[in-house]
Amino acid sequence: MPELLEFQDAFVAALAGAPDALSPWLAPGAGEAGLSVYRNTIAKGCVDALAANFPTVQSMVGEDWFRAAAALFAREAPPTDAALLDYGEHFPAWLDRFPPAREMPYLAGIAHLDRLWTETLFAAEAPALSASALEGLAPEALAASRLALHPSVRFAAFDAGVPGLWLEARAGREDLDLTEAPEALLLVRRDGRVLSRVASPAETEFLRACRAGQTLAEAAQRAAAVDPDVPLAHLFAALIADGAFSGLSLETSS
């Protein structure tokens, strides 16, 4: 093995708690203070990145709890990329299995919504489809068209009111309450800002159909199957006003 790689293997082992691995490159007894500096800097870099990417989780559990949990996560799942703005993809699932979080069964869901917020913030640019682009289309053409979701659109549905809880925590409210009713959250970036709001089951079903490349008629059918009373025209207009679509394809085959 090349000497440089051998050294780097030893250095990583020393960081993980086996300082003897570095003894070929260190005077006897030297180096523990220096290794601690590197260990602390690496841990701080990871934990700061997670704190930036999961602010709602931190606001709910407090800074000490959060930083301790984030440091454990970082040890188990260190970043794979130097661009830490994307770090923490697996943090929500990890929190779901983290025993001290068991008393907060909503916490993984809160983390998931923080993650979607980050994805929305950094998604690719695209123009938003405006209502005027649909004017003058024959009803049959509109029904057969397919809507492309804006690259920044994210949504997630929950069995309970995690989205409402997340929105209240983001707004800085205290005395948070978790409601029992199923709820979904829709996120989209508009003019450089992330908009987030509670979405109905019919809306998320409509968006799922669009994401799967189905026609507007099929998406409307799926939404109506979830909620027969849904005002479809209103649902569609609201999503357009959110900027949830980036384009419309009139081709008849997918």
Next chain:
Amino acid sequence: MPPTAGLGLKPQHYDDAVAATVEGLWFEVHPENYMSAGGPRLAALEAVRERRPLSLHGVGLSLAADADPDPEHLAALKRLVDRFAPFVVSEHLAWSTHRGRHQPDLLPFPRTAQALDRVAANIGRMQDALGRRVLIENPSLYLPLTGHDLDEVGFLTALVERTGCGLLVDVNNVFVSASNLGYAAEAYLDALPGEAVGEIHLAGHAPDEGGSALLIDTHGAPVAEPVWALYRRLIGRIGPRPTLIERDDDIPDFATLMAERDRAAAELAALEPSHA
């Protein structure tokens, strides 16, 4: 690019940066913080770049890893270089990525002949991919490693000769490393090949909260007076160079950082005309 003084750009100062009117001001960012497909951060950087020169200072390419630079990271860097046309692109004499895992720090290594071959080859790959010369920065060191074939200045000088790269001299890193490893910062600075130096960094440091005698390169405090003295000594010898005030932690308001930046600008302006 005239050798004036710049400031590390932080997201909380985007509006101040756009509104600033002082002559000669430029900004620097870590490209890793802008490696996204889209979003408002890139838009804010565009707005600053429309008004000011920009430098891209990489912290994650891991040039001293015993591996080729990550092609995706290099491609993302190239996209930013193409989009923002920076007047300088720089990276560190350090490694951070190892067998697919990224350690967000700038890690040391024994400066052997083999390491020189590897780092020189990686700088060559970086320069080829970007189609331009890059500057390499001296690291802050905390471990008294043995097994070096070259001292740091000798290693950096060899990289300049082999790859045509330039140097980014972080005077605070020289001060911190010299204190931690027990050598003379003045002799280090005096031995650097002055014509290769394309940029200078100034930052703050702090004693180790862990209780050791080490100094930590925190970027969380104002530039210390002994570092200013070393800076004067360096530019007195090699002449003015674009000089950056770096602050990445415990970040004060824009005006406070600009006062430090203006001090660097005054030091540059006070040089003998023979340097102008």
